[in-house]
């Protein structure tokens with residue numbers, strides 16, 4: 001049977017995600033970058049304007065959102081009130097209006113808590129995707145790619161990612177939180193002599209990764225690196241990972257993040273050990289479904 005022809009997609013974006021939207025549009029002639037005039041009223045409420053909005057009728061439209069902070073979430077969803085819990089946010093997103101083609105698709109990269117998958121209502125079509133293929137491609141380029149072990153900092157990360165990384169040996173850690181402290185221990189696996197890559201969905205303070213790195217190094221890891229899909233890094237906590245000078249301690253050889261949090265991408269540009277694995281190609285693929 002002949003596959004249906006791919007359709008043109010009009011790609012809108014929030015202000016913060018402009019650069020990523022440009023990269024996505026560069027992936028295919030069928031993706032046309034669109035512009036929203038993104039202003040705010042004096043009271044802070046969003047005042048958005050789309051020129052020639054009537055031309056959108058009947059077209060396949062996508063919106064590249066950013067969830068890097070509560071401020072930008074609320075700006076995009078034009079909502080006011082308490083800090084959204086995952087459930088509240090899922091309900092808000094479930095109210096995205098349906099279009100002529102039916103329910104709106106919602107593409108989410110490495111959703112934080114797996115149970116959140118079931119929080120969405122039938123009025124939208126959530127699609128759960130992952131940044132892990134980008135990491136796997138990158139790992140193949142390492143000179144020591146056959147000496148790589150994947151470490152999961154806790155059971156949650158293992159549950160979420162182990163099937164996607166089952167061609168690597170693994171180390172599974174245990175994490176308990178005591179207030180601001182994270183206590184990490186090795187539960188399974190041996191990092192001795194390996195380049196160990198810690199894989200998690202997101203980083204905030206960096207405490208989890210730092211504690212995990214210490215334990216892995218103490219157990220003989222030759223090198224430690226990290227991959228997280230979402231580099232949230234509130235309060236510039238990315239600074240904790242920098243290779244400050246030639247002689248500074250380089251606890252993490254590589255730190256890979258995606259460009260899901262645009263403000264972080266800007267902040268860490270050209271700063272070792274950080275490297276951005278762009279989601280652009282993967283988003284462009286998702287738009288052609």
Ligand SMILES: O=P(O)(O)OC[C@H]1O[C@@H](O)[C@H](O)[C@@H]1O
Pocket residue numbers: 153156182200201202203204205206207208209
């Ligand atoms: O330790 P920080 O970086 O503050 O927080 C990130 C961790 O907290 C969890 O929710 C995430 O899944 C990740 O393991």
